[in-house]
Amino acid sequence: MQKYSDVRGMNFFNTTIASKRKKSKLFTLIIVKKNENVLLGLKKRGFGVHKWNGFGGKVESGESIQDGAIRELQEECGLIANSLYKHGILWFENLETTDMIFEVHLFSVSDYKGEATESEEINDLLKMIIFVIEMIPKWFNIKDIPFQNMWPSNKYWLPLVIEGKKFDAFFLYKNEHVLDFTINEY
């Protein structure tokens, strides 16, 4: 392990990681806020299955990060964001399971069109026939956020999103445990 002082230009002086050579992959994450509530989705399949989370995913080639975030929100819960508020970037490294670092661009949305519905993604092979539900959206009061059924990092950064803060953060995982983390608030 070596001291990790530079995550793509960000300083995380107190955080250690195994390697600086890993590539990062771009993701987005949106937390929808309304009064004292946040909208979360229960992931029903794939990476992070059975966890509550915000809405997001990989940025596709040719689209901007913001457009990717808006697309994922609409695909996963049916809401159309009118404007996004950027909180910062979350970096996730897992010592055990992957050779890449997640670079997650984190937004919140309070201004949107539509009502949250269960998301439906059409399976490529069986288009028009089979509908695969990816996430079940649900509103939670900010006092009742189900941190025990979320990624372990979320209890550290989600309260900052609720408070409207700007920050970058780095989390070092071993499997599903946070070994070390740094949060830099602006």
Ligand SMILES: Nc1nc2c([nH]c(=O)n2[C@H]2C[C@H](O)[C@@H](COP(=O)(O)OP(=O)(O)OP(=O)(O)O)O2)c(=O)[nH]1
């Ligand atoms: N790796 C990781 N991701 C986290 C943590 N906390 C958290 O909210 N996330 C978010 C960031 C991403 O938006 C999401 C993980 O990606 P995803 O589940 O959308 O990935 P995916 O492969 O399904 O992507 P896609 O098919 O929808 O494009 O989880 C965490 O602690 N670790």
